[in-house]
Amino acid sequence: MNAVTQEQEKNSMFESGLTPPQPREACLDALARVLASQTFAKSARLSSFLRHVCVTTVEGQAVVLCEQHIGVAVFGRPEHFNPADDTIVRTTARLLRQRLAQYYAEEGNADALRIAIPRGTYVPVFVLATAMPSPTAEEPALPLELSVAATSPKSAPVLRDRRLTLGIAALVVVIVVVVLAGATAWLGQRGPSGVTTFWTALLPADRDALLVVSDAGLVLYQLETRSQVSLEAYAAKRVGEPLVPPDLGHAEHFRARRYTGMSSVQLAAELGKRAIAAPQRLHLRFARDLQLGDLKRANVILLGVAQANPWWALYRSQLDFHIDWNPQQPDQFLILNDHPRSGEALGYAFKIDDPQRRGFATIAYTRGLGGDGHALLIGGTTSAGTEAAIEFLVDPARLAPLLKQASLADGSVGSFEILLQCVLQANGSTDVRILGFHLHQS
Structure with missing residues (x-):
């Protein structure tokens, strides 16, 4: 066999x-x-x-x-x-x-x-x-002769006593195994896993958390005008002011659009499941309505790359991976790696009509702007890339090994970044591969 x-x-x-x-x-x-x-x-x-x-x-x-x-x-x-x-x-x-x-x-x-x-x-x-435990020297296994002798009335009491002893020993072993397994399960449930620690820190009971969803209207505006809106203009609600008068219609059209993607709905649902410590402290905020002070007072989950969520620029200096968009070539992105590690590329070029059906996405967990909180940034070159990043993030089997590497001496999770490549398969599923994983000093 x-x-x-x-x-x-x-x-x-x-x-x-x-x-x-x-x-x-x-x-x-x-x-x-x-x-x-x-x-x-x-x-x-x-x-x-x-x-x-x-x-x-x-x-x-x-x-x-x-x-x-x-x-x-x-x-x-x-x-x-x-x-x-x-x-x-x-x-x-x-x-x-x-x-x-x-x-x-x-x-x-x-x-x-x-x-x-x-x-x-x-x-x-x-x-x-x-x-199953092997027989010990003090309690040897029953020999074949003794099994045959069981038909003898004289040997029956001895055999019954030995079988009773072995039966009691086996029962004790089973009870010990079950008790130990149950205790292990109980301790495992009480002791937080890396995944639990991560979500508890991001969605705590004593601090607000803001989910800032992407601004799809901003993306459409920039595509129409072949221009890129700075964070300064976006935060000050001055989008469109530098344009010459004939183009002001674009700005008015933009102000009337308050759209976001389905990935925002997907992430909001997933965060709602995990905000068990204080569900009332998780708030949804449209990127256009955000104020700088909000990011300093609360933990933040920022969805969308800089093209769809200019607030991303506030965290750029803390990050290695960037997805940059060129308004003069609106169908292209450049994925940059500021500090490539061994085996990593300096960057990748991406086009919307990529023949290999590839996309890219980044996940970054870093310090909050107030110095005492956390920020989670998620974005992709396309909506499919962003959705693949969200699915990666909420999949414990994929996330747990990385969080283990990011664990600090005190049991908390340190800052990290993940660069993903997402390839759309013929059956509609998405194959996700890690291109880079960087740890940072918190």
């Missing part, structure tokens, strides 16, 4: 047993190890499937994991697709179970916590790979 077959049988045993709940952070770490392995490195489809079902389960939403939901969420199928005609979910689930068995038989053989997806369901379980 080969190693993979043995591992498949072990997984079957896992699937049939009752397992105690595992700590959230441990489950995400188990997922991160699998996704980072060579076994899964070249299988984007299996990785996406596994990431989605695991994160959904850890978030307490496992009830939605049916064939229809996964087909839409993972494979980009339309809402009305028929799983009876399109078996992609079942086929991929079967391949995923085989690939997990291969991983735990080889690379993940030493993993203490393992992921299994029982047959007949798409809800993963996280199980401890603790082996």
Whole structure:
């Protein structure tokens, strides 16, 4: 029997047993190890499937994991697709179970916590790979002769006593394992994870947090006038004043437009889920209505690059990654890296009609302008890039390993930046890759 077959049988045993709940952070770490392995490195489809079902389960939403939901969420199928005609979910689930068995038989053989997806369901379980205790020298295993002698009336009391002793010992072992696992889960829930620490610092109970959404009307105005509005003019509500009189209509048209993108709605919904300490302290603010003093008194989540949210300029000196727009070439962006690390490029050029269907996005977590708060800046070259950055940010499996690197000695999360490349796939999903990750002294 080969190693993979043995591992498949072990997984079957896992699937049939009752397992105690595992700590959230441990489950995400188990997922991160699998996704980072060579076994899964070249299988984007299996990785996406596994990431989605695991994160959904850890978030307490496992009830939605049916064939229809996964087909839409993972494979980009339309809402009305028929799983009876399109078996992609079942086929991929079967391949995923085989690939997990291969991983735990080889690379993940030493993993203490393992992921299994029982047959007949798409809800993963996280199980401890603790082996049953081996017989000790003081309590040897029953020899074959003693098992045969059990038919003898004389040996029956001895055998019953020995079996009772072994049964009690096994029961004690099971109780200890369950109690330890439960205690680990309880401590894991009480001790904040890096992801929890990050969101708690950004959305605390004792400080306001402002979500400043992008100004799509400003983008349209700049495209029409082939000009770029400075932060000074934008903050002073003087947009359009330098223009010659025939062009003032553009400025009036701009003032009547108060638009924002769907990514603003997406981020507002996600932040609402995470503002559990004080939901009433999370406020929504349109970029055009913001005042400089607001940024000094509160934590801020700034959405949109400088073209759509000029307030970004206030944080530029703290950042390495920038997405700059040239009004004379309105279909182009330049993504700059002020301090490239080993293996990183100085910059990237982007065009709206990129034949490779690429986009770029940045996520930055830095100091607030008041010196005692935090700022989170999210922006992309297109709305799809911004949405991909938001999805990356709210995905614990992707974010947790980076937050671990950004953790400081006191347990808080230090300043960091992420540069992402987003490639739109034929099935409608977006493949996201990290091009750069920079840590800064807080």
